[in-house]
Amino acid sequence: MKVEQPLKVFIISDSVGETGEHVAKAAISQFRPMLQQVDLRKFAHIDTVEHVKNIVKIAKQQQALIIYTLVRQEMRAYMEQVAAEEQLAAIDVLGPIMHAVQRVTSESPKEEPGLVYQLDDGYFKKIEAIEFAVKYDDGKDPRGILKADIVLIGVSRTSKTPLSQYLAHKKLKVANIPLVPEVEPPEELYMMDPHKCFGLVISKEKLHSIRRERLLALGLRDDASYATDARIEAEIAHFQKVVEQIGCDVIDVTNKAVEETANDILQRRRMR
Amino acid sequence: MKVEQPLKVFIISDSVGETGEHVAKAAISQFRPMLQQVDLRKFAHIDTVEHVKNIVKIAKQQQALIIYTLVRQEMRAYMEQVAAEEQLAAIDVLGPIMHAVQRVTSESPKEEPGLVYQLDDGYFKKIEAIEFAVKYDDGKDPRGILKADIVLIGVSRTSKTPLSQYLAHKKLKVANIPLVPEVEPPEELYMMDPHKCFGLVISKEKLHSIRRERLLALGLRDDASYATDARIEAEIAHFQKVVEQIGCDVIDVTNKAVEETANDILQRRRMR
Incomplete structure (x- = not known):
C-alpha cells in the first residue's frame, strides 16, 4: 500500500x-x-x-x-x-x-x-432520554420497562448499552434487560406492549470471539465458562424462548454498527 | 405570529x-x-x-x-x-x-x-467509551476516576450524565462524581491529574428553578430541602471547596447546551 x-x-x-x-x-x-x-x-x-x-x-x-x-x-x-x-x-x-x-x-x-x-423542549427531551437510558441500563430497575418507549433484550455483549444511548439521542426512552438462564426475566417484559420490545441476537461464532477477547482484555483465561460453546448455546436457547413468549421482533446485530441497528429499529417503529 | x-x-x-x-x-x-x-x-x-x-x-x-x-x-x-x-x-x-x-x-x-x-478501532473505542460512562456514572464506582480520560464533578442537576455521554461519543472515557456536603468526596479525586478534572457550576437561580421543576415533575412539593436556597448555597460552597482542593478548571453550564460544554472541555484539553 x-x-x-x-x-x-x-x-x-x-x-x-x-x-x-x-x-x-x-x-x-x-x-x-x-x-x-x-x-x-x-x-x-x-x-x-x-x-x-x-x-x-x-x-x-x-x-x-x-x-x-x-x-x-x-x-x-x-x-x-x-x-x-x-x-x-x-x-x-x-x-x-x-x-x-x-x-x-x-x-x-x-x-x-x-x-x-437551543434549550427547547426537544433538547430537554433528549437530555431526559439520555438520563433514562443510564438509569435503566442493564436491567438495573425493571420498573423502567413500563415507562420506556423501547425495551432492548439480549444476552451479554450484544451492544445493548450503546444502542440504548444512540436511541436516546433520538429522544427515545430506552430500557435494556440482559437475559441469563439463571435469572427469571422481569415479569414487566410480559406486561408491556410487545411492539416496544426488540430482541438483539448475534451469531454464536461472533459472540464467542467477542467474549474471548473480553476475557483476555480483563486478564482472565479465555476458557472461562462465559466464553464456552455450551454456555453460549444455553444462553441463546434461553433468549429464543423468552423472545417467543414475549412475541417481539428480533434483530441480528452481527457485524452491524449500532447506528445501523438503531436505524433499523426506528424504521420498524415507523412501519407500524 | x-x-x-x-x-x-x-x-x-x-x-x-x-x-x-x-x-x-x-x-x-x-x-x-x-x-x-x-x-x-x-x-x-x-x-x-x-x-x-x-x-x-x-x-x-x-x-x-x-x-x-x-x-x-x-x-x-x-x-x-x-x-x-x-x-x-x-x-x-x-x-x-x-x-x-x-x-x-x-x-x-x-x-x-x-x-x-465501519467497525474499526475508532468505532470500538467509541462503544467502549459509551459503556465506560454508563458504568462510572454518578460516582457509582470511584475506581473509574483513575481510569478515566475526563472526570466531571458537580452538584446534582448540572448535566453530568448527558455531558459524559457526549464526550463518550468523542471516544473519551468519562467518569462523573456528584458532590454532596454529607458525603466525603472519593480520595481518588485528589490522586488524579487535576487537568483531567472539570467542575461544573451553575447559577444558584438556575439550579433553584431546575430543582423545583424536578420536584414537581416527581409529584413532590417544591419546598423540599433539595430546592431551598439554604441547601443550594451549602452545596455550592462545598463544591467550591472541593474544586479548590483539587485545583481543577470550573465551567459554568448555566443556560448552555451540553454540546457547547463538551466543546469547551475539548478545547481546553487541546490547549494544554
Missing part, C-alpha cells in the same frame, strides 16, 4: 462545529476509511471577518481543505471571497440548504449561531 | 441517513428554531436509480425539499438529473466535499455506502 499524504481539514464554525465535523467524517471516510492520515482541526465560535481571515491564512500555509458552517450570509460570502483569493478549496455546508429553504418557504433565516442547540 | 406552512424535507441516503439529518436540522433551525412545522422524512439504504426515481416522485407530489447523501458519483448525477426534471430543489451534501478531497489528494473515493460506520 502506498503511503498517503496526511490530509489536512479545517472545520470552521460560528457555533460548536459538530455539523461540519459530522459531514467531513462522512465524506472523508470514502477515501480513508479508518480516518488514518487525516488531520481534522475544528475552529469553533468563529464569528468575525478577522477571525475568518486569520484562519484562512493558516489554512493556506498548511494547504488545508476548509469545510465551513456559518449561518450569516455575509460571513459565508466573505469566506468564499478570501478562500478564492488564496486559491483554497472551501466548502459551504449550510449555505445551499439555507438558500433552498428560503426559496421554498419565502422566510428569512434568523442568522443566529447555535440555534440548533 | 403568522402560521407557517409546514416545510417538508426528504433526507435520502445510501446508508443510514444520520449525516443528512444532522445537516438538515442545523440549517432548518435557522428558520424554525423549535423545528416546529417541519416534517423531516428519512429514506435510508437508497442505492438504486429506481429507488431514487420513486422517492423523487413522492417528493414532487408533496413538494418536499430533498437533501441527499449518496457516495456514488453515478447516483448523485442521477439524483441531480431527476430532481431538475421535476423542478425540485435537491441539495447534495457529500458531493462537493468528496470532489474537493479528490482534487487535493488525487485519490479516488471508494464509493461504498456506510464506510463511516
Whole structure:
C-alpha cells in the first residue's frame, strides 16, 4: 500500500462545529476509511471577518481543505471571497440548504449561531432520554420497562448499552434487560406492549470471539465458562424462548454498527 | 405570529441517513428554531436509480425539499438529473466535499455506502467509551476516576450524565462524581491529574428553578430541602471547596447546551 499524504481539514464554525465535523467524517471516510492520515482541526465560535481571515491564512500555509458552517450570509460570502483569493478549496455546508429553504418557504433565516442547540423542549427531551437510558441500563430497575418507549433484550455483549444511548439521542426512552438462564426475566417484559420490545441476537461464532477477547482484555483465561460453546448455546436457547413468549421482533446485530441497528429499529417503529 | 406552512424535507441516503439529518436540522433551525412545522422524512439504504426515481416522485407530489447523501458519483448525477426534471430543489451534501478531497489528494473515493460506520478501532473505542460512562456514572464506582480520560464533578442537576455521554461519543472515557456536603468526596479525586478534572457550576437561580421543576415533575412539593436556597448555597460552597482542593478548571453550564460544554472541555484539553 502506498503511503498517503496526511490530509489536512479545517472545520470552521460560528457555533460548536459538530455539523461540519459530522459531514467531513462522512465524506472523508470514502477515501480513508479508518480516518488514518487525516488531520481534522475544528475552529469553533468563529464569528468575525478577522477571525475568518486569520484562519484562512493558516489554512493556506498548511494547504488545508476548509469545510465551513456559518449561518450569516455575509460571513459565508466573505469566506468564499478570501478562500478564492488564496486559491483554497472551501466548502459551504449550510449555505445551499439555507438558500433552498428560503426559496421554498419565502422566510428569512434568523442568522443566529447555535440555534440548533437551543434549550427547547426537544433538547430537554433528549437530555431526559439520555438520563433514562443510564438509569435503566442493564436491567438495573425493571420498573423502567413500563415507562420506556423501547425495551432492548439480549444476552451479554450484544451492544445493548450503546444502542440504548444512540436511541436516546433520538429522544427515545430506552430500557435494556440482559437475559441469563439463571435469572427469571422481569415479569414487566410480559406486561408491556410487545411492539416496544426488540430482541438483539448475534451469531454464536461472533459472540464467542467477542467474549474471548473480553476475557483476555480483563486478564482472565479465555476458557472461562462465559466464553464456552455450551454456555453460549444455553444462553441463546434461553433468549429464543423468552423472545417467543414475549412475541417481539428480533434483530441480528452481527457485524452491524449500532447506528445501523438503531436505524433499523426506528424504521420498524415507523412501519407500524 | 403568522402560521407557517409546514416545510417538508426528504433526507435520502445510501446508508443510514444520520449525516443528512444532522445537516438538515442545523440549517432548518435557522428558520424554525423549535423545528416546529417541519416534517423531516428519512429514506435510508437508497442505492438504486429506481429507488431514487420513486422517492423523487413522492417528493414532487408533496413538494418536499430533498437533501441527499449518496457516495456514488453515478447516483448523485442521477439524483441531480431527476430532481431538475421535476423542478425540485435537491441539495447534495457529500458531493462537493468528496470532489474537493479528490482534487487535493488525487485519490479516488471508494464509493461504498456506510464506510463511516465501519467497525474499526475508532468505532470500538467509541462503544467502549459509551459503556465506560454508563458504568462510572454518578460516582457509582470511584475506581473509574483513575481510569478515566475526563472526570466531571458537580452538584446534582448540572448535566453530568448527558455531558459524559457526549464526550463518550468523542471516544473519551468519562467518569462523573456528584458532590454532596454529607458525603466525603472519593480520595481518588485528589490522586488524579487535576487537568483531567472539570467542575461544573451553575447559577444558584438556575439550579433553584431546575430543582423545583424536578420536584414537581416527581409529584413532590417544591419546598423540599433539595430546592431551598439554604441547601443550594451549602452545596455550592462545598463544591467550591472541593474544586479548590483539587485545583481543577470550573465551567459554568448555566443556560448552555451540553454540546457547547463538551466543546469547551475539548478545547481546553487541546490547549494544554
